[in-house]
Amino acid sequence: MPQVKVAVVGAGVIGFSSAVCIAESLPNAAVTIIAEKFSPDTTSDGAAGIFFAAEFHEIPVERQRRWFKDSFNHLLQIAHSAQAPHAGVMLSSGCQIFKQEPAVKRPFWADLVIGQGDMSPSELQRFPEHGFGQVFTTLKCECSRYLPWLQHRFIKAGGVVEQRHVSSLNELCGFDLIVNCSGLGSKALADDSAVFPVRGQVLKVSAPWIQHFIRDSDGKTYIYPGIESVTVGGTRQEHDWRLDIDEQDTTGILERCKKLEPSLENAVVLSKWVGLRPSRKCPRVERGVMKTKGKNIPVVHNYGHGGWGVTLAWGCAVDTLGLVTQSLRDIRPVAKL
Ligand SMILES: Cc1cc2nc3c(=O)[nH]c(=O)nc-3n(C[C@H](O)[C@H](O)[C@H](O)COP(=O)(O)OP(=O)(O)OC[C@H]3O[C@@H](n4cnc5c(N)ncnc54)[C@H](O)[C@@H]3O)c2cc1C
């Protein structure tokens, strides 16, 4: 008989990773995932899903390395298994290029991906405006496949799925513990004014001859070949809530990408998409408490991953599981988890 009732709010990559981690690890937790939007309608669904991250300066780098490493190693196993096409996880090789040599030449995850190294002058010749570059093999996780796959895994572990809007976490006072993975929704649900959108527009194109990714280090121009199409992007517009396609952005994306990869001239545009990155100066992965109806209900927050949520999801879910376990030990010290 399950002894503790856990609600996970949010069905994007952060919510489903957390929910799966908890449901598979704590057999005595009855886990319900509650969200307004499910795949294919979340922000996570449209992300390119490349494993890559910028450093958050307010979080110890060792913690960020752990998030990256736990995610990378977990998904690398999936990439090397028969589940890979179902989960939408693949290896992806390519380069990140810089106009000038960056101050930090080795990102904190350089040794966690595969074969990271500097580009030689001859390799850089095809990018005449760029003076420095790195090549590496990383992972790409396509959430339009990964989220349904995680949902299946969650239900198999006994999880329950509920689709509805949550106006306030107080509505969930019937649960023993709440895990808040509501992304941008945390602005209201966690009353967190530090959460803001960074608008991103991308196109999916058919160009099966493109096998390697190219990313300009400013994060505004990238070409990511995937399982069925190539994602080309992008934009990073802070505090911009527009969800409609901006045709000026479309033109800009195609122009910038063709400059890096002229063969895109022959690509057919399949679809256009806009998503709002749930941004914050750093992700919030920590314990809190909700006081309601004379009760103190533990809340574990896991939101605000900006442009790196797919990359960090599994690692942050592992941290979230640790915080959930600590919180449950506080409220049910003798219960078997
Ligand atoms: C163009 C673009 C490209 C990207 N590319 C990459 C990439 O290559 N690599 C990478 O790592 N990341 C990438 N990202 C970032 C990534 O998409 C996000 O970091 C990630 O999707 C965040 O996941 P999430 O689960 O927190 O949010 P979401 O996917 O937005 O999910 C939030 C969930 O919370 C629910 N919710 C919110 N409020 C409420 C409420 N009040 N009641 C009920 N439910 C609620 C929503 O319905 C939804 O289910 C990209 C983002 C964009 C926009």
Ligand SMILES: O=C([O-])CC(=O)C(=O)O
């Ligand atoms: O920056 C990238 O390379 C892709 C990404 O994560 C984003 O657009 O948010």
